[in-house]
Amino acid sequence: MNRPFDPRAPRIVLVGTQHPGNIGSAARAMKTMGLDRLVLVAPQRFPHAEADALAAGADDVLAAAQLRPDLAAAIADCTLVIGTSARRRGVPLPELSPREAAQQLVRAQAAGGTAALVFGRERTGLENEELQRCHASVTIPANPDYSSLNLAAAVQVLAYEIRLALLAPDPLRPRAPEPVATGDDHAPATQADMERFFAHLAELLDDIDFHKGRDPAVIGQRMRRLFLRAQPDPRELRILRGVFSDVQRLLGLRN
Amino acid sequence: MNRPFDPRAPRIVLVGTQHPGNIGSAARAMKTMGLDRLVLVAPQRFPHAEADALAAGADDVLAAAQLRPDLAAAIADCTLVIGTSARRRGVPLPELSPREAAQQLVRAQAAGGTAALVFGRERTGLENEELQRCHASVTIPANPDYSSLNLAAAVQVLAYEIRLALLAPDPLRPRAPEPVATGDDHAPATQADMERFFAHLAELLDDIDFHKGRDPAVIGQRMRRLFLRAQPDPRELRILRGVFSDVQRLLGLRN
Numbered sequence: 107m108n109r110p111f112d113p114r115a116p117r118i119v120l121v122g123t124q125h126p127g128n129i130g131s132a133a134r135a136m137k138t139m140g141l142d143r144l145v146l147v148a149p150q151r152f153p154h155a156e157a158d159a160l161a162a163g164a165d166d167v168l169a170a171a172q173l174r175p176d177l178a179a180a181i182a183d184c185t186l187v188i189g190t191s192a193r194r195r196g197v198p199l200p201e202l203s204p205r206e207a208a209q210q211l212v213r214a215q216a217a218g219g220t221a222a223l224v225f226g227r228e229r230t231g232l233e234n235e236e237l238q239r240c241h242a243s244v245t246i247p248a249n250p251d252y253s254s255l256n257l258a259a260a261v262q263v264l265a266y267e268i269r270l271a272l273l274a275p276d277p278l279r280p281r282a283p284e285p286v287a288t289g290d291d292h293a294p295a296t297q298a299d300m301e302r303f304f305a306h307l308a309e310l311l312d313d314i315d316f317h318k319g320r321d322p323a324v325i326g327q328r329m330r331r332l333f334l335r336a337q338p339d340p341r342e343l344r345i346l347r348g349v350f351s352d353v354q355r356l357l358g359l360r361n
Numbered sequence: 362m363n364r365p366f367d368p369r370a371p372r373i374v375l376v377g378t379q380h381p382g383n384i385g386s387a388a389r390a391m392k393t394m395g396l397d398r399l400v401l402v403a404p405q406r407f408p409h410a411e412a413d414a415l416a417a418g419a420d421d422v423l424a425a426a427q428l429r430p431d432l433a434a435a436i437a438d439c440t441l442v443i444g445t446s447a448r449r450r451g452v453p454l455p456e457l458s459p460r461e462a463a464q465q466l467v468r469a470q471a472a473g474g475t476a477a478l479v480f481g482r483e484r485t486g487l488e489n490e491e492l493q494r495c496h497a498s499v500t501i502p503a504n505p506d507y508s509s510l511n512l513a514a515a516v517q518v519l520a521y522e523i524r525l526a527l528l529a530p531d532p533l534r535p536r537a538p539e540p541v542a543t544g545d546d547h548a549p550a551t552q553a554d555m556e557r558f559f560a561h562l563a564e565l566l567d568d569i570d571f572h573k574g575r576d577p578a579v580i581g582q583r584m585r586r587l588f589l590r591a592q593p594d595p596r597e598l599r600i601l602r603g604v605f606s607d608v609q610r611l612l613g614l615r616n
Binding site: 134135137138139140162163164204246247248249251252254255256258260262263266269270273284310311314315316325328329331332335336337338341342345348349352353356357 | 389390392393394395407417418419459499502503504507508509510513514517518521525526528564565568570571580583584586587588590591592593596597600603604607608611612
């Protein structure tokens with residue numbers, strides 16, 4: 107059983123798509139990011155076997171897709187419409203980054219509105235008349251020398267940003283950098299454990315006469331720096347100290 | 362004339378790609394986001410007409426792609442390696458979001474290091490042995506009920522985050538703990554140096570019979586995790602390996 111889709115997820119509208127395979131790939135991109143509401147405006151060929159093939163496991167999104175004759179019909183009930191645009195057009199619209207667009211779409215839905223993100227034709231994008239129906243435009247900051255994201259790639263990037271906005275605790279707030287995750291059960295050892303570890307290491311280095319007359323402080327400082335930076339957890343310290351003890355035992359230096 | 366690519370852009374490594382078309386699509390996704398350094402590890406079929414066809418205008422990225430027999434060879438000179446992972450594995454690695462991973466990769470390159478982002482096979486991803494060569498893993502937060510981004514889609518999303526990090530005036534730096542004592546420049550050792558260090562450590566643990574019949578892989582993994590996290594510099598590695606050699610000599614185990 108699939109989880110129900112998030113009601114705050116906006117509608118995705120594809121206008122005048124030429125290749126049915128792109129509709130399938132877009133459906134797949136949507137579903138990977140938890141989006142399910144697809145509206146197709148006058149697709150050139152749909153339904154089509156290629157759309158089904160490229161949708162892979164997202165055939166449910168495809169099957170539930172709604173068909174509309176023009177953009178006006180596809181967004182008639184919407185309170186916020188954002189159109190994707192590869193580059194500046196003559197249309198004076200607020201220009202948003204993908205992140206801003208995603209946050210505005212989710213916020214509009216969360217507030218009880220209906221939000222749509224609109225993608226144009228593969229080669230020619232949205233017409234000016236269509237962009238004029240949008241509240242804002244969004245542009246993926248592509249390489250200016252090669253900005254040809256295909257339709258599914260553009261859907262993937264924007265759907266990804268929508269997913270981040272949906273997962274964020276509060277989309278209104280600019281998110282602070284998250285703490286660096288350190289894997290499963292990793293909880294750094296206490297400073298006291300670290301000091302016991304450094305004392306044991308210093309003892310071992312003495313035992314094997316590692317310093318050979320040089321000042322132990324230099325090496326000691328370097329090792330402190332290395333292991334404090336690593337932030338070992340208690341289990342890692344136990345392994346290292348186990349190695350030290352084994353070496354000391356084998357050398358007959360300690361019990 | 363294309364603008365030169367940003368030297369802070371990390372290398373993209375594709376491991377064991379099965380379908381040549383995916384290599385072409387990945388090259389296209391990279392170039393749309395201004396990335397050009399592609400390394401292919403043992404692709405099943407390459408070069409191939411399908412790769413060329415799907416690369417569209419990114420044939421220059423494809424033509425400059427380097428071929429390597431295994432992951433170790435592809436990242437030997439790297440100071441930071443992040444592996445993509447669809448889901449939690451048995452491998453305990455720091456887990457990063459795409460945004461965090463992109464920032465760390467760009468930061469590492471900007472600091473004069475060499476950073477790589479590694480993608481696994483279409484169906485099976487990276488093997489545990491390959492993930493263990495990585496400093497951290499990155500997961501795209503996909504729909505848990507349908508997380509099947511295809512390879513090019515995953516490359517597109519992560520390349521997009523890398524582009525955002527490259528475009529940011531100063532990728533916000535929640536820098537890890539400050540170096541403690543010496544304060545001089547810390548430049549992490551290369552992956553090849555790290556592998557030599559791990560081999561030496563494994564040899565020492567064998568020499569002192571640390572495992573006593575238990576599986577060496579468990580301890581080996583924990584130690585990889587600890588020292589990859591610490592990112593030792595060449596001098597720190599020399600000290601540690603000097604300690605290993607002294608112990609081996611004292612035990613009469615090596616010359």
